[in-house]
Amino acid sequence: MATLPLLDDDTASAEARAVFDDIRAKRQTDHVNNFWRALAHDPAQLQQVWDRLQQVMAPGALDPLVKELIYVAVSVANGCDYCIHSHTAAAKAKGMTSAMHAELLAVIAMASQTNALTTALQVPTDERFKS
Amino acid sequence: MATLPLLDDDTASAEARAVFDDIRAKRQTDHVNNFWRALAHDPAQLQQVWDRLQQVMAPGALDPLVKELIYVAVSVANGCDYCIHSHTAAAKAKGMTSAMHAELLAVIAMASQTNALTTALQVPTDERFKS
Amino acid sequence: MATLPLLDDDTASAEARAVFDDIRAKRQTDHVNNFWRALAHDPAQLQQVWDRLQQVMAPGALDPLVKELIYVAVSVANGCDYCIHSHTAAAKAKGMTSAMHAELLAVIAMASQTNALTTALQVPTDERFKS
Amino acid sequence: MATLPLLDDDTASAEARAVFDDIRAKRQTDHVNNFWRALAHDPAQLQQVWDRLQQVMAPGALDPLVKELIYVAVSVANGCDYCIHSHTAAAKAKGMTSAMHAELLAVIAMASQTNALTTALQVPTDERFKS
Amino acid sequence: MATLPLLDDDTASAEARAVFDDIRAKRQTDHVNNFWRALAHDPAQLQQVWDRLQQVMAPGALDPLVKELIYVAVSVANGCDYCIHSHTAAAKAKGMTSAMHAELLAVIAMASQTNALTTALQVPTDERFKS
Amino acid sequence: MATLPLLDDDTASAEARAVFDDIRAKRQTDHVNNFWRALAHDPAQLQQVWDRLQQVMAPGALDPLVKELIYVAVSVANGCDYCIHSHTAAAKAKGMTSAMHAELLAVIAMASQTNALTTALQVPTDERFKS
Known part of the structure; x- marks a missing residue:
C-alpha cells in the first residue's frame, strides 16, 4: 500500500484533477496511473513532474523507444519495482519487441556485472577517457 | 589505486596476454584498458567477461550505440565512476552526439527523480501493468 | 514473508521478551513491530539495535521529527519498503504535516535528480568545498 | 575529471551565461560551482534544474537547513561524492553546527544499518503502517 | 507479478526445456525455480547464466557455503528481494546454522553502517591500503 | 578530502585519544586509520563503532576471514571506495589468498548480474522459499 x-x-x-484530465487527453486513455494519483497530494509537484516528463520523453535526438529503454535500465538499477513495471509496459507500447527486451536485459546484466568488478578492483580511470 | x-x-x-592480444586485434588499438589489466589476475574471468561482452554488445535487435547508452545509464545508477568514463567514451566513439548525450542525461535525471518519488510513496503497481 | x-x-x-517489554513500556503501546519480532532470533543484536536507536533518535541538537525525516530520506534512497512505511508513520506521529511531507518528497526527488546528473557528468569537487 | x-x-x-549570472546574483558570490559549469552544455537543463532547485529549497513548511540535511542524507545513500561535499558545505553555511553534523551522521548510520537488517530479514509491513 | x-x-x-532438465538433474529436484522460468524467454541467456552459476559456485578456494553467504550479502545490499529469499534458502540447505545466519546479518549491518559513515565523511584512503 | x-x-x-590508544593496543600497530580519525569529531560515535566492530568481527560461528569477505562484498555493492580498500587489505592480512580473492570477485559479479536480471524481470518468490 x-x-x-x-x-x-x-x-x-x-x-x-486538471492534470489528470491533461494526462487522459494526451495519452488518449481514461486510466490515470497510480503514480499520478499518489503524487496528487501535492498538485504543484504533480504538475511539475508531468510537464517535465513530457519534455524529456518527447522525440528528439533519441527516439521515444530508446528513451524508454534507458528509463527501464535506470529503474532496474535503482530497484524501483513500480517503475520497472510501468516503463516496461510503456516500452512495449512504443514497439519494444521480445528480441529487444532480451537484449535490454542482457546489457543491464552485463553492465551490473562489470560495474561490480570495476568497483571491487577500484580500477583507476585511463588517461584516454578523460575529456 | x-x-x-x-x-x-x-x-x-x-x-x-592472449586475451589482451585479442582485445587489441578486435578493437584495432594498441591500448588495453585498465579494466582488463586489473581483471587479468584471474585469466578465466578475464576471458569469460571479454567473450560475453562481445556477444552482448554486438549488433542485434538493438544497435550498438543504443546498447552503450543503456550501459552508461546503468553505470550512473550504480555509481561506477570508471564505467561512466569508459562507456561515455565508447558511446561517443560509436556516434553519440552532444544532443544525444544531453537527452541521455535528461532521461537518467528524470528516471532517478520519479524512481525516488515512487519509492517514497510506495505506489502499488496498477493491475494493467501486470503481464 | x-x-x-x-x-x-x-x-x-x-x-x-525483556526487550519487547521495554519497547512496550517506552513506547506506551502493546504492539511490538514486526522488525523487532524478526530481529528477536538474535537477542543480543535486538538489544543492541534497540538501545542504539533510542540514543540516536533522542532529542539533541536536532529534534526528533527532523531525525525521522532524515531516516525516511535514507530509507527511500536505500529502497527499504518496510522502513519507508514505518518511519513515515513515525514522522506523522511526531508531527509531520501534509505540507512537510510534500516538501520532504520534493527534496528527495531533487537530490536524487542532481545526484544522478553529477555522477553522470563526473563533476570534480570545487576546491572551496574541501575543508 | x-x-x-x-x-x-x-x-x-x-x-x-545568463543562468550563471542569475546564480551569482541570487547567491551573492562570484563563484559558479562546477556542477553548473558541467551542466551548461545543455542550457535548457541548466535553467530547469536551477529554477527547480530554488523552488524546492526555499523556506516553506520545512526550513532551509532541514532541507539541506535531508539533501546530504540522500546524497550519502546514493554515494554522490560531489553532492556530499557541496551540500555539507551548504548546510554549514546555513547554520549546521558540529553537534548537528554529528547527529546527522548518527541518524544516517542508524538508518543504513536497520535498512540492511530489514531487507536481509524481508520483514513484512505491519498492518498498522498501511494508510 | x-x-x-x-x-x-x-x-x-x-x-x-533442455536447461530445465539439466537443472533438475544437477539439483536432484523436480522443481525449477521461478528465476529460471522467467529467464527462459531468452534461452541463450538462460543457458549462459546457468552454466556460469555452476562454475562460480562450485567448490574451490572458498567453500560453497561461504560463497552463498557472500551471495546473500550482495543481494541484500542490492535490495533484490527474490535473491535474498532464494540464496538464504540455499545457504540453509548448504549448512548455514542459526548462529551463522545471525552473524551474517550482524556483519551486513555493521558494513552498511560504516559504509554510510565513511561515505558521509568522504574519508581519503590511507596510503598503506594502496597496493 | x-x-x-x-x-x-x-x-x-x-x-x-583513548579510543585511538585502544585501537593501537588491540591491533598492535602505531597506525590509526583515517576512518577513525575522521570519526573522532564525535567521540561517543567513535567509541560505539569501535566497540561494536570488535564484537561483530570476532571469531564465532563464522571465522574472521569469512566475515571480512562478507564485509568486502557489502562494501562493493554499496560503492564505498575507502571501505573496499581497507577491508580488502584486512582480508589479505587475515589470510585471503589470490585464489580466494578471485573467487570472491566472481561471486560478487555473479550475484550483481542475477540481482539485476531478477529485478528487471520482477520474478515472484517461489512458495518453497517462504519460511
Whole structure:
C-alpha cells in the first residue's frame, strides 16, 4: 500500500484533477496511473513532474523507444519495482519487441556485472577517457 | 589505486596476454584498458567477461550505440565512476552526439527523480501493468 | 514473508521478551513491530539495535521529527519498503504535516535528480568545498 | 575529471551565461560551482534544474537547513561524492553546527544499518503502517 | 507479478526445456525455480547464466557455503528481494546454522553502517591500503 | 578530502585519544586509520563503532576471514571506495589468498548480474522459499 491514499477525481483537488484530465487527453486513455494519483497530494509537484516528463520523453535526438529503454535500465538499477513495471509496459507500447527486451536485459546484466568488478578492483580511470 | 596491481604484457600470464592480444586485434588499438589489466589476475574471468561482452554488445535487435547508452545509464545508477568514463567514451566513439548525450542525461535525471518519488510513496503497481 | 519466522511473546527467548517489554513500556503501546519480532532470533543484536536507536533518535541538537525525516530520506534512497512505511508513520506521529511531507518528497526527488546528473557528468569537487 | 569540459563565461552559450549570472546574483558570490559549469552544455537543463532547485529549497513548511540535511542524507545513500561535499558545505553555511553534523551522521548510520537488517530479514509491513 | 510470463515445460522452447532438465538433474529436484522460468524467454541467456552459476559456485578456494553467504550479502545490499529469499534458502540447505545466519546479518549491518559513515565523511584512503 | 579534518593525537579530545590508544593496543600497530580519525569529531560515535566492530568481527560461528569477505562484498555493492580498500587489505592480512580473492570477485559479479536480471524481470518468490 502507498504511504498516502491514492486520489481519484472525487478526492483530488481541482488543480490535480486538471492534470489528470491533461494526462487522459494526451495519452488518449481514461486510466490515470497510480503514480499520478499518489503524487496528487501535492498538485504543484504533480504538475511539475508531468510537464517535465513530457519534455524529456518527447522525440528528439533519441527516439521515444530508446528513451524508454534507458528509463527501464535506470529503474532496474535503482530497484524501483513500480517503475520497472510501468516503463516496461510503456516500452512495449512504443514497439519494444521480445528480441529487444532480451537484449535490454542482457546489457543491464552485463553492465551490473562489470560495474561490480570495476568497483571491487577500484580500477583507476585511463588517461584516454578523460575529456 | 586498484586493489590489485594492473598487469601489462610482461607481468600477465600467457592466458591473459592472449586475451589482451585479442582485445587489441578486435578493437584495432594498441591500448588495453585498465579494466582488463586489473581483471587479468584471474585469466578465466578475464576471458569469460571479454567473450560475453562481445556477444552482448554486438549488433542485434538493438544497435550498438543504443546498447552503450543503456550501459552508461546503468553505470550512473550504480555509481561506477570508471564505467561512466569508459562507456561515455565508447558511446561517443560509436556516434553519440552532444544532443544525444544531453537527452541521455535528461532521461537518467528524470528516471532517478520519479524512481525516488515512487519509492517514497510506495505506489502499488496498477493491475494493467501486470503481464 | 520474512526469511525467519516472526517471534511473539510465546516463541521468543526470555532475553528477547525483556526487550519487547521495554519497547512496550517506552513506547506506551502493546504492539511490538514486526522488525523487532524478526530481529528477536538474535537477542543480543535486538538489544543492541534497540538501545542504539533510542540514543540516536533522542532529542539533541536536532529534534526528533527532523531525525525521522532524515531516516525516511535514507530509507527511500536505500529502497527499504518496510522502513519507508514505518518511519513515515513515525514522522506523522511526531508531527509531520501534509505540507512537510510534500516538501520532504520534493527534496528527495531533487537530490536524487542532481545526484544522478553529477555522477553522470563526473563533476570534480570545487576546491572551496574541501575543508 | 568530468565527462564533459567545464564551461566558463567565455565558453558557455549566452543562455547558459545568463543562468550563471542569475546564480551569482541570487547567491551573492562570484563563484559558479562546477556542477553548473558541467551542466551548461545543455542550457535548457541548466535553467530547469536551477529554477527547480530554488523552488524546492526555499523556506516553506520545512526550513532551509532541514532541507539541506535531508539533501546530504540522500546524497550519502546514493554515494554522490560531489553532492556530499557541496551540500555539507551548504548546510554549514546555513547554520549546521558540529553537534548537528554529528547527529546527522548518527541518524544516517542508524538508518543504513536497520535498512540492511530489514531487507536481509524481508520483514513484512505491519498492518498498522498501511494508510 | 513478473514482467514476462513464467514459462513451464509446455510453454518453453526446446532449448529452454533442455536447461530445465539439466537443472533438475544437477539439483536432484523436480522443481525449477521461478528465476529460471522467467529467464527462459531468452534461452541463450538462460543457458549462459546457468552454466556460469555452476562454475562460480562450485567448490574451490572458498567453500560453497561461504560463497552463498557472500551471495546473500550482495543481494541484500542490492535490495533484490527474490535473491535474498532464494540464496538464504540455499545457504540453509548448504549448512548455514542459526548462529551463522545471525552473524551474517550482524556483519551486513555493521558494513552498511560504516559504509554510510565513511561515505558521509568522504574519508581519503590511507596510503598503506594502496597496493 | 574529508568533509571534516582528520584528527590526530594532538587535535583529538581525550576521549577520542583513548579510543585511538585502544585501537593501537588491540591491533598492535602505531597506525590509526583515517576512518577513525575522521570519526573522532564525535567521540561517543567513535567509541560505539569501535566497540561494536570488535564484537561483530570476532571469531564465532563464522571465522574472521569469512566475515571480512562478507564485509568486502557489502562494501562493493554499496560503492564505498575507502571501505573496499581497507577491508580488502584486512582480508589479505587475515589470510585471503589470490585464489580466494578471485573467487570472491566472481561471486560478487555473479550475484550483481542475477540481482539485476531478477529485478528487471520482477520474478515472484517461489512458495518453497517462504519460511
